Amino acid sequence: MTHDHDLVLRPTQAQITAALNPPPGRNGGDLVVETLAGLGATTVFGLPGQHALGMFDALRRSSLRYVGLRVENNAGFAADAYGRITGEAAPLLLSTGPGALTSLAALQEAAAASAPVLAIGSQIPVAGLGGARKGYLHELPDQAASFRGVVKSVHTVRSQSQIPSAIAAAWKSALTAPHGPVWVEIPQDVLLAETSLPVVTAPDATPDDLPPRPELTALAAHLLSHAERPAILAGGGVVRSDASGKLRLLAERLNAPVATTFGGKGAFPWNHPLSLQSWLEDRHTTDFLQDADVLLVVGSGLGELSSNYHTFAPRGRVIQIEADLGKLESNHPAVGIHADARLALQALLETVEDRPDTTARERVRELLARVAARIDAQDRTLERNVLSAVRQALPADSPSFWDMTILAYWAWSAFDAQGPNLMHSAQGAGGLGYGFPAALGAAAADPTRPVLAVSGDGGALYSIAELATAKQYDLPVTWLIIDDGGYGILREYMTDAFGKPTATELHRPDYVALAESFGVTGVRTTPETLREDLTRALNTPGPSVVVLPAVLRMFAPTHLG
Template structure:
């Protein structure tokens, strides 16, 4: 008996001919790039290195676009942003040892933010593997072990025939909810050796779906339908699942106020009558959420930043929808639903009963008025006006990328992202240097919109070399650097805690002159001219730098913890 799937596996005459007559001059690196192309990749990021040259030579024979950055960590940030913007797994090609290890901080951010990055690293020759120290350049006793605690999955290759399946498995892992970075390593000799294998043409790596269990959504729907004061916290999982439309439908059906986390910016319309916006570092918002008798948490683990530094203690019933099993009920007891946000919200939409509540918009306005009054009492007009200027200048559909700096902390709470998947920051892991290389990755993903990067002067020096990348590839990124002469937030923390600051003051370059030395136009702006200077930069194709000398302050925290995350 012949089954239908047997017929599907039978090669066509053309496929047989191509398999029997592979193109000459191919090596293991060709199997890598052919597999990536077969999976749908069009752009790769990275840096070449001695052990990885087989991969990079193969790029020359492929149609893949290569965007090379100057530091592996920055290449990882660029791939991270490309994955966030496109929803595709972003290939990151790396060399062995120091080159690979330099990407670790970027991969940690991708893991914390669930960004799909497919890192493919070279390895020392197979003869040197096995745990001993053989004296190879870049050798590590166990390179994969350095990444196993950071990435979602590790895939090791030891022969050429393993390459397509290993990369396909990694691709599937990266794109199965929760998204995340994955690691593939291939020895130098496997990449360099001539291959007799046919060209890779058929690769299947369809991500697995993660639907909710129906008995759990039935209970959740019952709780929400009969709640007196329901509320919703929407996290980054809503954005990654492209579920903002379903979130809005559910909120309106339940008349439930919505708070978006810093990672979930744009998941719910900022000016909607049910929008509590993103004031998570405000006790008024925390009190409101604690008072909810049923709290629906979608796509958030309620970690440090989303819980007002773990001061949030819900008094009602919590329903948590989370694709990352390790985050389910990790901070608060809940009806835990392990599922993709889009599928779970759809199930709830089909099950909940409409809930009438004319008081919800008034309660939302009361909280926002209290937040506004508290800010107005702190004499922080400069900081708020700067965000208004940025928002007015930035085109509505343009993505923005924010480093760990004071203006970014303000943006987490106060910036209207306008649309889902348009505002991203390094708040997942909290490392410095994210904004500019990430913005370059976003510009490579979608050249139709100008991209904004925001850094402090300290964080800017982490990625200053990428001005060369921006110019070389003519990427449409405007980099706003807020120069306060040092690590501003650490200066503020130390002064508050110890009376004076240590190790926070920095010598720094003339950023405008430095940008111009790379062939990137730069301008020194002021709070009064920022909007016009940014608008001009966005309207001019290609990279640019806008320098804003300003000393900013954070609004006074209203949580009970001991300070915000470390940043510079």
């Protein structure tokens, strides 16, 4: 009896000949790049360093395109965005010690947002591993330990024959739901040593499916089909699993209103009659969701932002579909379904009954009217006009990447992404400096459409060096910098909490002149001319910077009762 998994493809004569006669001049780094190419990678990000030079030397003998950034953390943000846009694992090549550690904040964001990043770092020579302290440059007692609490999985290599399997296992881990960053480390001498191993061709790294358990989807379908007031909260997992179409079909079949989390922006059409949009920092929306007798939460862990700062207290049954087992029922009791969002929504579509409801759309209209009235009463004309100008200037199919800045906080709630996988921000981990380098990664993934980055002046200072990257690779990214002279969000927080801000005011450069010093077009704009200036910049090939001097304010807290 022969089992399918016992079948092994017999190599062709050409493959045998190639394996017996590998080309000369290859090293361990060639095994890295050959494995990546065999897995389907086309672009790698990174920054060279002493111990990693074997990998970088091998790049010139490969078909892989290299996009080099100026700071490892920014290279990680670029790889994060490339992974989000393409759905592929984005290789990130790093050096040992300081180079590796500088990437950690970016990898934390990738982990929080389930972005597939394949980080490959070098290590000190094998002789220095295992506890012996040899005094090598960049040496850490246990480098991998710095990554274990951040990434999905850690893979260590100690010989050249381990390289293809370790990278393939990491690739599979990164792309198995939930997607996320992974870490591979390879010693310097393993990368540099000449190799006689055959050229790596097609390693198998097919991600595992994560289907739902059928008894759980049967129960969930019954609860939803017979609910009086069902509602859906859709998170980033819907976007990551490309399940927006299935979400819409399910919502229409159930006549269930849908709100999206900030990570799930665009997962449901903004102007659909069942769309509650994404006003999650609003008490009216929170009340609506917790009043549902059956609430389907799909692709969200119901964390701090998605639960309106943990004020959300559901009164009905909660069904939670979540690929990250650690997030399942971590905040609220639920019918917990550990599954990929796409597969679980498909199972529900095959099981739920059509649910007539003549009131759902009217309830949606009433809620949105209450939200609008609340915002209208807050005198935030400047902020709303600026956000509207950005939306009007940005082409409908162009992605945008938002740093942690006041306009991004507005955009989380009020911006129509106009489609799934088009609006991205650093709200997963909440670090500064995400917007511009992430936009560069997205432009590397698809240079046929302009990409928008939005930062405050505080966040912009994290990423200034990447103007050189934008110019070097001629990437079509327009960088909108809102210059308010400091860390605007922290200024508001401290003023509200303590009556006076501390450590929030910044001396900053002339951003237009600075951009021009890199050979990047810069323009200073006003709220009145923003739409025109941003439209022109986005329609002009190559990188550009648009600076808006303005002090924006948040809308008043609406998570209080």
